[in-house]
Each structure stands twice: as structure tokens, then as C-alpha cells.
Amino acid sequence: MSDTRQFAEPTELADWGWPDIQALGGGSADPFETASLGGTWRPKDRHFGVWHEGRVVAHAGFVVAPVEVGGQRFDVAGIGGVIVDASLRGHGLARLVVAGALAAARAEGLERALLFCLPDRAPLYAHLGWYALPEPVVADQPDGPAPVPLGAMWTPLTPEAGWPDGPVRLHSLPM
Numbered sequence: 001m002s003d004t005r006q007f008a009e010p011t012e013l014a015d016w017g018w019p020d021i022q023a024l025g026g027g028s029a030d031p032f033e034t035a036s037l038g039g040t041w042r043p044k045d046r047h048f049g050v051w052h053e054g055r056v057v058a059h060a061g062f063v064v065a066p067v068e069v070g071g072q073r074f075d076v077a078g079i080g081g082v083i084v085d086a087s088l089r090g091h092g093l094a095r096l097v098v099a100g101a102l103a104a105a106r107a108e109g110l111e112r113a114l115l116f117c118l119p120d121r122a123p124l125y126a127h128l129g130w131y132a133l134p135e136p137v138v139a140d141q142p143d144g145p146a147p148v149p150l151g152a153m154w155t156p157l158t159p160e161a162g163w164p165d166g167p168v169r170l171h172s173l174p175m
């Protein structure tokens, strides 16, 4: 595991927005490389960041979102907007900041978290304990439900939490 002792623990951020994301992405117009996929994405309700030398160098966002899977309905922690300063990648900051958002989700009593990512990011999340869902998740879009054009992954927030079999319907915009 990366040694992140040089970094502070993640804290909740009062302000967070697109200019902050672009700054971490080195000024890229498409810092998540998902612009070509289209779709409408849900802004996050809570933001967690790692401060380092007077600025935020890693971010993870979090919403509470209802899902329906195999006839069961439950809320998940929807994790999104995960980004690390382009000059500080590969030092464990994604691990650290995602853990901060998941701790907040656990404190809200949530038992599972869900995220969407490009296929080349999936091995990183698998390494962090996330499991790929086999089929695309169907989520809300402005003109009706549609499959999310990214892979879906979930992780348990309690030792007992499992994920039911069956198609997943997210009753929210994807995050």
C-alpha cells in the first residue's frame, strides 16, 4: 500500500466546483475523459478533499442515491468526481480521499457504495476492494431511463453487506 503519511486526512470541503476539478486535471477541458460519452451527470452533494501545502490535491464527491436490484430497494453512497492533482498521482491519494468519502457514507448508515468508471480505471478500484457489476446500470436521464455508458462497481461499507443478483436500476442521474 502507498505510504500516505505525508498527506493530511481527508476533510469535508465547504466549496467545490468545476474550476477546482479542472485545476487538478492540469487544465484539461475533459479531466475525466468522459465528455465524448455524453449524458447528464448528478452534481455531488458532499465533497471531501485532501489538503497539501495550502491547496486541495485530491477530491471525492458523494451523494445518497436510491437503487432497485432484483426487487430490493436500498440507498447507496454514490461516489463520483474522484480526481487527484496531475502532478501527485500514484502516491495513494485516490485511496486516501475515497476512504474519506466512504467513512462519511458509513457514518450516514449506508451499507454499500456505487461508482461508475472507464474500463481502464476498474483495476485500480478492484485493488481498493470494489466489485464490477456484470451489466450496465440503468439510470435516470432528462428524457427517460438509459444505460450508463460506463462500468459500474460497488463496495461494501459493512462486513455483512452484499449485492443482490439482477439488473440494477438507479433512481437518480448517474454520479
Ligand SMILES: CC(C)(COP(=O)(O)OP(=O)(O)OC[C@H]1O[C@@H](n2cnc3c(N)ncnc32)[C@H](O)[C@@H]1OP(=O)(O)O)[C@@H](O)C(=O)NCCC(=O)NCCS
Pocket: 001, 002, 031, 032, 033, 081, 082, 083, 084, 085, 088, 089, 090, 091, 092, 093, 094, 095, 096, 116, 117, 118, 120, 121, 123, 124, 125, 127, 128
Ligand atoms: C484515477 C486517479 C483518481 C487515481 O489517483 P491516484 O492518486 O494515482 O491513485 P492511487 O495512487 O491512490 O492508487 C490507488 C491504488 O490503486 C493501485 N493502482 C493504480 N493503478 C492500478 C491498476 N491499473 N491496477 C491495479 N491497481 C492499481 C495503486 O497502486 C494504489 O494501490 P496502493 O494504495 O495499494 O499502493 C487519477 O489518475 C486521476 O485523477 N485521474 C483523472 C480523473 C479520473 O479518471 N478519475 C476517476 C474517475 S472514476
